[in-house]
Amino acid sequence: DTGVSQNPRHKITKRGQNVTFRCDPISEHNRLYWYRQTLGQGPEFLTYFQNEAQLEKSRLLSDRFSAERPKGSFSTLEIQRTEQGDSAMYLCASSLAGGSNTEAFFGQGTRLTVV
């Protein structure tokens, strides 16, 4: 499968613990996005990288969330001191940079449950 890959697929954690998710984009894609999706809602933008640079971050993103893309390839999303409200599907997508009509390719997502 040469598409966007996310690991783990599922994560159950206790409130207060830290979690880290990984995303491997399509290899030639230089843009990488993180989204969060809760039940009944569309994907909510969290942050976006172009190569290794984090260019945009949602104003809604708590300081407990941090994302990295150290070598411009895979990315990690870390949530510190998880809360029950963090329970959601976390989606990663990648695309090529090149004008405004580029297609985003999505991963299967990581489902986080905070108990």
Added chain:
Amino acid sequence: AQRVTQPEKLLSVFKGAPVELKCNYSYSGSPELFWYVQYSRQRLQLLLRHISRESIKGFTADLNKGETSFHLKKPFAQEEDSAMYYCAPDRDNYGQNFVFGPGTRLSVLP
């Protein structure tokens, strides 16, 4: 305030009936608009983009700048069209990328 609206959470039609999934946006400028689809147990994927003026799986979408709408239409729905559909401008007024609407679940009944 929500920047992309999809007024119907659920839309049920019979096989062979026409279907229209509504999308309205509120932006300054001229965003590029996309429809994404998520079939059961599959990942979110692009259905079509307005810039291409294409028809994919029988679906078309027309951008109406006067009404700020980008409704998705298909003249004859098929059961395999049952899925979640998301309207997505490529950015909002704050420059964020790929902002998605809340989605409409289309259910095509036999």
